[in-house]
Amino acid sequence: MNSTQLDIPQFVVIHDQLKKAYKHPIIHYVFEGDPFPDVPKDELIIVELDSTASQLLNVDSYSPHFQVTDCVLEQSQLSDQFEEDASLLNLTIEGVSSIKPDSNDILQPIRSMDNLKEVIANFKNR
Template identity: 40%
Template sequence: MQQPPPTTSSGPSTVPQFVVIHDQLQQCWKHPAVHYVFEDEPFPSDVPKDSYVLVNLGEDGESIAAVHSLSHKFQVTNCKVSSTPQMNANAGTGGGKDSNTNLMLTIEGMSANQPAKNRSKQYKEEFDQSSSVFGLDDLVYDFKRRNELLKQTLLFSQNQELT
């Protein structure tokens, strides 16, 4: 992760120092490489564009103005800035102003499922499992969970278009 350059009088006083991505479909956490790009700077040219998740921070550096994923393999369902958990424990013991600089950006979303060639095998295994009552319950639960994630993704993208 690159450290942001010192801010100017027109820039935010703080930016998130930690970034995590939660893949809700695969149920995993990732710590991405982060590039801070300010208004007057060009995008890095050495990073593939389809791996970008663009997050526009508000002027305070602590609110989200907009989020866009340029990847067809990952769509954002939620994005938030919060204090880092380990830093919160120290904030009560004289953390003061420094505790505000320990922000974490959490990006939640869904990655693309397996490649198409593996899907038929996966569906056959799921169908075979559904012969038992417990297997069917798991399939229904998984179906409902995926539908909720899709709804969340659509609502998030509609809210981003309105702002």
């Protein structure tokens, strides 16, 4: 790669630790002086990088349904049969989601001793 080229994350993934799932978000790159895109705040995670794009400065989730716990920048190698190996910068956003009110995963109230025992057994097996 050209040494004057700015390396920004090319592959971004969100890892939901609660649901044990990976998501590939829609990415909007905003550079200093650029207008900010019109994105709903409840679906917004802002990742701020330093001027060389090699260090994370700040990560903020504006979503009431997802909280960021960690953010990792990693280099990976990309092999192409026609070109030399290239280095890519990957960004993994770790976090936990909440149960949305319309979700089928909403916990039901405990109505009996058998139900309580089942809930405790399920909790221990996690």
